[in-house]
Amino acid sequence: MKAVLTSKNIKELSATIQVSGSKSESNRLLILQSLFSNLKTENLSESDDTMVLQKALLSNQGEVDIHHAGTAMRFLTAYFATQQDASVVLTGSERMQQRPIKILVDALRDLGAEIKYLKIDGYPPISISGKKIIKQKVSIAGNVSSQYISALLLIAPSLQNGLTINIEKSVTSAPYLHMTISLLQKIGVSCDFSENSIEVKPLSEIKNTAILIESDWSSASYFYSIVALSEASNITLRGYFKDSLQGDSILATIYETLGVTTQYNKEDASITLSKNNKPIADHVLLNLADAPDIAQTIAVTCFGLGLGCKLTGLHTLKIKETDRLLALQTELKKLGAKISVSNDTLVLMVSEKIKEHITIQTYKDHRMAMAFAPLALKKTIKIDDAGVVSKSFPTYWEDIQKVGINVNFK
Template sequence: MRVRLNFPGKEVHGEISVTGSKSESNRLLLLKALLQDLEIKNLSNSDDTRVMKAGIEKTSGMVDIHHAGTAMRFLTAYFATQPGCDVVLTGSARMKERPISILVDALRALGAAITYTEKDGYPPLHIKGTSIVKHEVTLDADVSSQYISALLLVAPNLENGLELTLDGKITSLPYIKMTLALLEQVGVKTDFTSNVITIAPLKKNETKVLTVESDWSSASYFYSIASVCEQASIVISSYKPDSLQGDSVLQEIYRDLGVGSAFMEDRLMLKRVAETEQVSMMKLDLANAPDIAQTIAVSCFANGVGCELTGLHTLKIKETDRLEALKTELTKLGASIEVTNDTLYLKAGGDIRPEIAIDTYNDHRMAMAFAPLALKVPIIINDAGVVSKSYPGFWDDLASLGFEVQEL
């Protein structure tokens, strides 16, 4: 599926209901499987959550999670700690290139039975579930937070809980805090002191009902739209001022690109603030919110603003190498951009070339991050259906805001 995007006007107004956060949804699905007495409302309708939900119901045979990185990490820990499980956990060709040894080594240190069926250090994994008695393990603190969260989520179901020591400087801290907050909400006792996280086993649990907040990563695309057009008032729901999601930092970041945020109960209003003077260069450390890096880079390019983004080392092992993908596609549009293993530098200014076809590299965020450029020039998105990974209704929602979305 290829789409051509165009926007015939200069103002964007409308109201959008954004699906639940897949980060929260996938964590709660795992806790529901472990603790049973949990009802989840506003669950994400994303491919990742659908795959997670289907995978968690299996106890034997092949479990294929396709492109879903979160499901790969979380289900590895889940199956390894479920006595009687005997599965082969696999995924797409790209998933087989994404390292998993950090998590596997940690689970093995606790007593898990996991073997690689093809290349050492990478999926597929043959996992035989077993009772875990050991409760102490150490990880480097700068690894993907999904490895850490996977261990924390299964910890309440371990006989002696878990004491996890993080060695070094922690990255993606908001995602770890989200996991701990959700554990607390379902009745698990946690402690995070210095670099040691302790999770107590949960012996008895009362029925809980939790509502998933809408996805802040998905909100980033509407922040970008509001920053690019001349006038905007976009209402998105359902959001919380005290969000658990690290990407809620969008509120502060986009203020410098002329977008104001205001809460009205569970709705968030984004408004283009004309009197706000945009910065000429943005310098941001996104170690705690790497998933919004693509959106910010494209927003800056669309506004003629330069940016220097750091803390992006985890983007190399996502659905694609997101830094190289950004460099390739922004260069096609006329940008002057440089990337390293963990940084991105975009030079301010430059005209935007029209009718450029953007490749998406099996990466939902590439498709959605580049879409707001249609406010400036017509643009083509290749493999546009990839958005279903996190936001299946994205193109319909853009059309409701006045975008012309033409399938080619």
């Protein structure tokens, strides 16, 4: 399904949008809910990834296919490895079978888990036979993916002796790690993070607990981009807190320099994004090591505004749904951008024109589709495989139409 996007030519964009719960918070809480049944949640994410994880947690036998859901692969590897009655083959899409999992598997094996590779060492699919884990200390590298550490943290309180995790090398995407720790503490888990070590005490049960999941800040990024690229806007997004657990909430600070002001409305837990007329620098320099999921949105926004940018700290983008750095380079070049990428850096030169009627390939990556869509405020643009947005934001196309972008499917 291809989407053809055009602007409705509305002078001032205005809408109120309800964004579903954070995928990151939802997926962590689903694992905890499976371990502690008296945990309840509200505003669970409607994303494909969360639905896939929910379904997977209903079975602990046979093949479990998580498709493109990378978070589910990491979290379920640790979860099933510690469930004594589990015997599963954990697999996924062709791309998922190219995404490494060795660091996590090695750590779990060190704890005594029984995990076997079925095709290529270090990559899914894997066979897992759940075992009782008694060992209480493990070391793991922190510079590849914080999800490996989060996977261990989530199962730690359910282990007989708890778990102490020694983190080697600096942690990438650190806010996601702090999110996991904060959620553990919210349900009553004793979790002590000091230096490069995290100690989690065992917990047999928790008090009846209900957690309201904040709306997804990664999803909010596309509306920040729309406001930045508009002439005038006033868009309200529901379900957001000023004291957020999500690292992507840094959007509010970043986009202030790109012409977007964020107003927090405590009474109804919402934010209002409005276009400001403050001077914008012609070059943006950002280290996004703690918020890599918003890199695509920021790069496209800068291109649409005719700005240059240098984005660093992007090494994790090469092992996502696609090699996001290469995909950004390819698709932005088609639109007329001068851009270069390396292992962890994207450099975009100032651009004067945007080519029209270009078809953007999404590479089965939801964020490619959503990041490029706001350019419709500047030129007619086509998005191939538009249905891919369901991975994290199923109502995306409906919601951007409410804001002021025409979406026609062909």
